[in-house]
Amino acid sequence: DADVTQTPRNRITKTGKRIMLECSQTKGHDRMYWYRQDPGLGLRLIYYSFDVKDINKGEISDGYSVSRQAQAKFSLSLESAIPNQTALYFCATSETVQETQYFGPGTRLLVL
Amino acid sequence: EDQVTQSPEALRLQEGESSSLNCSYTVSGLRGLFWYRQDPGKGPEFLFTLYSAGEEKEKERLKATLTKKESFLHITAPKPEDSATYLCAVIWGSGTYKYIFGTGTRLKVLA
Numbered sequence: 001d002a003d004v005t006q007t008p009r010n011r012i013t014k015t016g017k018r019i020m021l022e023c024s025q026t027k028g029h030d031r032m033y034w035y036r037q038d039p040g041l042g043l044r045l046i047y048y049s050f051d052v053k054d055i056n057k058g059e060i061s062d063g064y065s066v067s068r069q070a071q072a073k074f075s076l077s078l079e080s081a082i083p084n085q086t087a088l089y090f091c092a093t094s095e096t097v098q099e100t101q102y103f104g105p106g107t108r109l110l111v112l
Numbered sequence: 113e114d115q116v117t118q119s120p121e122a123l124r125l126q127e128g129e130s131s132s133l134n135c136s137y138t139v140s141g142l143r144g145l146f147w148y149r150q151d152p153g154k155g156p157e158f159l160f161t162l163y164s165a166g167e168e169k170e171k172e173r174l175k176a177t178l179t180k181k182e183s184f185l186h187i188t189a190p191k192p193e194d195s196a197t198y199l200c201a202v203i204w205g206s207g208t209y210k211y212i213f214g215t216g217t218r219l220k221v222l223a
Contacts, residue, residue: 004155042215043156043199056209090155099144099203099211103155 003027004104006091012110013081021076021107023091031094032074033101034058034066036087043090049074050096081111114139116202118214125221128189133217135200136182139210145183147176148199150216156199159185190221 004025013019023032034046045058047066055066063085067075078085088108092101119134135145144163148156160169162178169176173194175186185198201213 040215043201043213045211048209050209092155100146100158100161101148101156101201101211102158106153106155108153 006104029093033092034076116214122218133185139204146201150197
């Protein structure tokens, strides 16, 4: 089984809808991250969490919110989706010391 | 401005034709530089971590090196299965978390 899983893998939604992307991990890592990837722009950090009680904004947090329900679960919400949030979204985890990040398979989101 | 720049953006090689990918960075207080491989439609997969200038790491046909300003990913005698996008990322500074990815090099190895 995959160490980092994301659901759903694909999602089509309409402008103005609220949606949630979920991430679960079995690696036992404390740190979790949400990124979006757009062609030509690379991976950009949306939010990160160093433990259950710690949530931090990344480079592009506007329009997004997160919830860290447990060490193993980190959810990303789009409060009111807009077309320029169409992207590939990745969840990642890392150990505190080494910082190597382990990525999930991604969620492809299309906002119409 | 803190930046990570990868070059070239895209590279086409014949099978067996060795080459290098570059990742240059302008950050203060580098704590680590990471190389990842990303296949289409998948999440990045970790390859190497380098922590200090002069350090080298090898894995099969890949070798990563680090200087004070840049890192190289050398690919020796590549095969078609090495085709992927190669990303580098750096972590730097202290206190506030600072981790940034480059935009990647798309490598295509032709049989």
